[in-house]
Amino acid sequence: GDSVTQMEGPVTLSEEAFLTINCTYTATGYPSLFWYVQYPGEGLQLLLKATKADDKGSNKGFEATYRKETTSFHLEKGSVQVSDSAVYFCALSDDETSGSRLTFGEGTQLTVNP
Amino acid sequence: EPEVTQTPSHQVTQMGQEVILRCVPISNHLYFYWYRQILGQKVEFLVSFYNNEISEKSEIFDDQFSVERPDGSNFTLKIRSTKLEDSAMYFCASSWTSNEKLFFGSGTQLSVL
Numbered sequence: 001g002d003s004v005t006q007m008e009g010p011v012t013l014s015e016e017a018f019l020t021i022n023c024t025y026t027a028t029g030y031p032s033l034f035w036y037v038q039y040p041g042e043g044l045q046l047l048l049k050a051t052k053a054d055d056k057g058s059n060k061g062f063e064a065t066y067r068k069e070t071t072s073f074h075l076e077k078g079s080v081q082v083s084d085s086a087v088y089f090c091a092l093s094d095d096e097t098s099g100s101r102l103t104f105g106e107g108t109q110l111t112v113n114p
Numbered sequence: 115e116p117e118v119t120q121t122p123s124h125q126v127t128q129m130g131q132e133v134i135l136r137c138v139p140i141s142n143h144l145y146f147y148w149y150r151q152i153l154g155q156k157v158e159f160l161v162s163f164y165n166n167e168i169s170e171k172s173e174i175f176d177d178q179f180s181v182e183r184p185d186g187s188n189f190t191l192k193i194r195s196t197k198l199e200d201s202a203m204y205f206c207a208s209s210w211t212s213n214e215k216l217f218f219g220s221g222t223q224l225s226v227l
Contacts, residue, residue: 004156036218043118043205043218044157089157100145100212101170104157 002027006105021075023090031092033073038087116140120219135191137206146189147207196226
């Protein structure tokens, strides 16, 4: 079945540091890939997505590129801020089965210190 | 921005009791979902609901679980006889179509004692 694996957390960085959160996936079809973010006390929010190989999703300075050859969708940001502190979830939707049933990774807690 | 509202934010119940978790999806959305996250584990899909019926469910969603949209605005998840292992954060979500992004609520933390 489908699965998503994220790098183990938690991750602690200083402000303006470079962020990478690794995500790899296994899917039978041609999945769409997502990053969701959960700020403290809030629900999961879609951060960015990519629907086909080599697509790059971007939002709020975050980027992730759909790499079919390595089955990866790593999240990056060049300079993190304290306000980026949150839990980040990588997810996929296998369009062959359901356009909206999401398979999530474990989540990575990011803390950015001033 | 419109949001999905879940109540209560925390619920404590005794094992074997029935519990109903409530959600108010975004008003013009047509697709509704429940997910859960057991502490330290992944967020897992439970069920999707469209046109007043279940469109898909996972193996977790057994006969102890049911969903309902009783009045056109609320979307509920009922657990008939709770078990200790039902303790989790339960997230409701909604979307306009099955291929549009999901909007999630902030979750209900269910603790079964």
